[in-house]
Amino acid sequence: xxxxxxxxxxxxxxxxxxxxxxxxxxxxxxxxxxxxxxxxxxxxxxxxxxxxxxxxxxxxxxxxxxxxxxxxxxxxxxxxxxxxxxxxxxxxxxxxxxxxxxxxxxxxxxxxxxxxxxxxxxxxxxxxxxxxxxxxxxxxxxxxxxxxxxxxxxxxxxxxxxxxxxxxxxxxxxxxxxxxxxxxxxxxxxxxxxxxxxxxxxxxxxxxxxxxxxxxxxxxxxxxxxxxxxxxxxxxxxxxxxxxxxxxxxxxxxxxxxxxxxxxxxxxxxxxxxxxxxxxxxxxxxxxxxxxxxxxxxxxxxxxxxxxxxxxxxxxxxxxxxxxxxxxxxxxxxxxxxxxxxxxxxxxxxxxxxxxxxxxxxx
Numbered sequence: 001x002x003x004x005x006x007x008x009x010x011x012x013x014x015x016x017x018x019x020x021x022x023x024x025x026x027x028x029x030x031x032x033x034x035x036x037x038x039x040x041x042x043x044x045x046x047x048x049x050x051x052x053x054x055x056x057x058x059x060x061x062x063x064x065x066x067x068x069x070x071x072x073x074x075x076x077x078x079x080x081x082x083x084x085x086x087x088x089x090x091x092x093x094x095x096x097x098x099x100x101x102x103x104x105x106x107x108x109x110x111x112x113x114x115x116x117x118x119x120x121x122x123x124x125x126x127x128x129x130x131x132x133x134x135x136x137x138x139x140x141x142x143x144x145x146x147x148x149x150x151x152x153x154x155x156x157x158x159x160x161x162x163x164x165x166x167x168x169x170x171x172x173x174x175x176x177x178x179x180x181x182x183x184x185x186x187x188x189x190x191x192x193x194x195x196x197x198x199x200x201x202x203x204x205x206x207x208x209x210x211x212x213x214x215x216x217x218x219x220x221x222x223x224x225x226x227x228x229x230x231x232x233x234x235x236x237x238x239x240x241x242x243x244x245x246x247x248x249x250x251x252x253x254x255x256x257x258x259x260x261x262x263x264x265x266x267x268x269x270x271x272x273x274x275x276x277x278x279x280x281x282x283x284x285x286x287x288x289x290x291x292x293x294x295x296x297x298x299x300x301x302x303x304x305x306x307x308x309x310x311x312x313x314x315x316x317x318x319x320x321x322x323x324x325x326x327x328x329x330x331x332x333x334x335x336x337x338x339x340x341x342x343x344x345x346x347x348x349x350x351x352x353x354x355x356x357x358x359x360x361x362x363x
């Protein structure tokens with residue numbers, strides 16, 4: 001039996017990965033011309049949620065009331081839903097959707113925790129492996145640096161409350177209210193915390209740093225993924241066509257390979273048109289940046305024995321000013337029909353217009 005199953009339903013891409021101990025369901029969609037999900041799409045999501053399952057759904061755009069409507073339609077208590085605003089200049093309404101669902105058998109333990117501030121965490125535990133996911137961590141502090149410190153540190157501390165060590169942190173997603181002015185300060189604070197918790201000289205997590213404002217408007221919102229136990233093997237992956245991010249002050253791994261948990265998993269950080277010396281490539285050409293970013297993705301995948309068709313879930317981020325040119329370009333690229341969601345968001349540099357992140361699996 002193939003441990004990786006792929007199909008489409010109601011305009012949604014669905015990939016189910018059998019880990020042996022548990023299964024993971026990845027749902028990606030980009031729906032244009034609407035502010036809501038239709039009944040068929042809600043039914044598909046509800047059908048993927050079993051009695052012993054937990055989930056997180058990330059929405060980009062849509063009606064502000066969509067998270068509550070979706071939660072009511074899914075009728076599941078073990079689920080977290082976040083909605084990120086999309087630029088008001090967007091002419092045609094759209095919804096980017098990315099869901100991560102974990103399903104377990106009766107012999108596998110599943111824990112779900114609701115933290116303050118609408119943050120959620122769930123953990124799967126077996127005698128030889130643990131996986132934990134944390135979503136919606138944010139701080140109400142008005143000070144930029146204090147909010148960054150509290151949010152990143154609470155991400156670590158909440159994972160520890162779930163039973164993980166700080167060094168088990170494998171992947172982070174960092175969404176900023178204003179990335180153009182805040183990313184430098186965040187990187188300074190991130191470096192100090194990684195050092196404080198013994199992670200700087202361990203395995204640097206893969207990460208995405210992108211513009212993304214949740215409805216409650218905090219300066220930073222974070223999600224995180226962790227693996228622990230004697231069985232999972234994690235390995236940092238470098239990209240032959242890009243320099244390491246810490247060389248220009250951003251402390252994350254380009255990718256993390258996770259093995260010994262069913263199909264081999266490649267977790268890829270936010271990738272953009274960044275070159276071998278850390279320079280921005282094609283700084284005046286958004287269309288050329290799309291091609292350069294895809295080449296960087298192919299180089300990283302190939303280094304690990306993967307290809308683009310192994311991608312199970314991803315997000316495309318498009319700088320709003322260039323959405324028309326990039327959207328017209330995407331149908332001519334090899335990633336257009338792959339399971340990507342889509343969001344309009346500024347990238348970590350003013351001269352970067354396009355970024356992708358993804359997870360890939362190979363039997």
